[in-house]
Amino acid sequence: MTVPTTMKAAIVTAYGGPEVVEIQSRPVPIPRDDEILIKTIATTVNSGDARMRALDAPQGMKTLMRLAIGIIRPRQPIFGTEIAGTVVAAGPGVSRFAIGDEVIAFPGVGLRCHAEYVAVSERKPIAKRPENLSFEEAAGLCFGGTTALHFLRKANLKAGEHILVIGASGAVGSAMVQLAKHFSAKVTAVASAANANLALSLGADAFIDYAITDYTSTASAYDVIADTVGATRFQRCLKALKPGGRYLGIAGGVGDMLARPKDGKRPIAGMATEHPEDVAFLADLAAKGQYRVVIDQTFDFDDIAQAHARVDSKHKRGSVVVRMPQ
Ligand SMILES: NC(=O)c1ccc[n+]([C@@H]2O[C@H](COP(=O)([O-])OP(=O)(O)OC[C@H]3O[C@@H](n4cnc5c(N)ncnc54)[C@H](OP(=O)(O)O)[C@@H]3O)[C@@H](O)[C@H]2O)c1
Structure with a gap:
């Protein structure tokens, strides 16, 4: 050519x-x-x-x-x-x-x-x-998939842990729901009602409509809270995190970056970085029909x-x- x-x-x-x-x-x-x-x-x-x-x-x-x-x-x-x-x-x-x-x-x-x-x-x-x-x-x-992978690794998400994904129908959120399920976590997805079916079809175990339910009000519910939207803050999620819980401020600003661990719970923020092995991992998962x-x-x-x-x-x-x- x-x-x-x-x-x-x-x-x-x-x-x-x-x-x-x-x-x-x-x-x-x-x-x-x-x-x-x-x-x-x-x-x-x-x-x-x-x-x-x-x-x-x-x-x-x-x-x-x-x-x-x-x-x-x-x-x-x-x-x-x-x-x-x-x-x-x-x-x-x-x-x-x-x-x-x-x-x-x-x-x-x-x-x-x-x-x-x-x-x-x-x-x-x-x-x-x-x-x-x-x-x-x-x-x-790549964009949503590699970001989700980066933050799930930083959180050291383990099999059986419960993760709340805020913004589950976006590029990062739809990737995070699927990857967290791939790593055998329990997933609760948050988006508007119109996206409930999408989140559940991606593997989420439960769905919360943010217009109806304040997902930060349930005590000790989640091991990891992944905010892909900037809808909340580490401080607001302390109650909903279990002991040892991690908050992922994926769209967070300086506030999340400077936040200090509290009561054994910790915030994780910053920029995801690009790695060839992450793209290879996602391509392989997609080729096997395990990632959409x-x-x-x-x-x-x-x-x-x-x-x-x-x-x-x-x-x-x-x-x-x-x-x-x-
Ligand atoms: N830290 C990093 O390295 C990094 C890397 C990539 C992206 N990001 C950031 O991550 C963010 C997400 O990116 P994206 O491409 O996934 O965005 P996106 O596709 O636009 O995500 C939109 C999602 O947010 C939900 N949403 C909107 N308003 C909400 C609210 N008030 N409460 C809860 N959920 C709400 C939407 O659901 P409904 O439509 O149902 O409302 C949808 O699921 C961006 O701010 C981006 O800059 C950061």
Whole structure:
């Protein structure tokens, strides 16, 4: 296949609403020694992309966010952390992948996935696409899945423990419900009533509608409380945690990061990091039919601003996918 010299990319021109995202022409990246060039078939707009675009930082972290990603506007204007596509070129030092391979790549904070072509080092998290996953499903495998894995490991969730997953129908929450069940935990899922069937179909043992029930009011109910939404705080969950309980502030800000353990219960916050073995683990689980990628909606690449708007609703189910014209 001949690789063109220019491509379409979604450029975040400023911080703001979805209207700041424009499709523009950019040079196709030339793969370096250890890089593969992937022709994107599908990518996602995830909550990380939408929060960076809107400069919607977790509580107390706006200045840090500007310093990290750009003071006036994003330094890297092409967002997007995950893709599924086909390898169309490779640097001379590449040994793990070949032209024609269908892959899932998760450059994560390296971004640049909202484009027709993406160059990624073969040392980054990349896996072959499981045949039973569509490209759309494959594109949505990593963001929620790797975040959930990271925090479940930090919590050292054990078989038989009871975990409360707040935001169980989102990208992180839908992954966390399934992975916690895979690790033989008991799962209670929290979302709105409209998402009860989805959460139960993912394996949750029980469901709580947050509009009706205050899940923090039951004493000593959970070994782990995973807040994927930022709906609560460690202090508010102390009563509901069992002795030795852990609170996962996945969408938490400075408050959760600085919180101190209390009564033998501890808060865990911070950023998930990307690991090749996590993507391989998720791809393997999906290939065995033991992990489902939940897709909310699929948008054409030219409509990527609408995909951002859908993520901004904060009520998507799983992943919002963007499909490239082929
Ligand atoms: N720390 C890290 O490294 C890291 C990594 C990835 C993501 N994150 C953060 O994690 C968060 C979740 O990401 P995501 O992609 O999973 O988001 P998402 O897909 O937008 O999740 C939405 C979920 O939140 C639920 N929800 C909305 N309002 C709620 C409320 N008041 N109470 C309880 N649940 C509520 C929704 O259910 P209903 O629609 O039924 O209301 C849905 O289940 C984001 O803030 C993201 O920035 C952090």
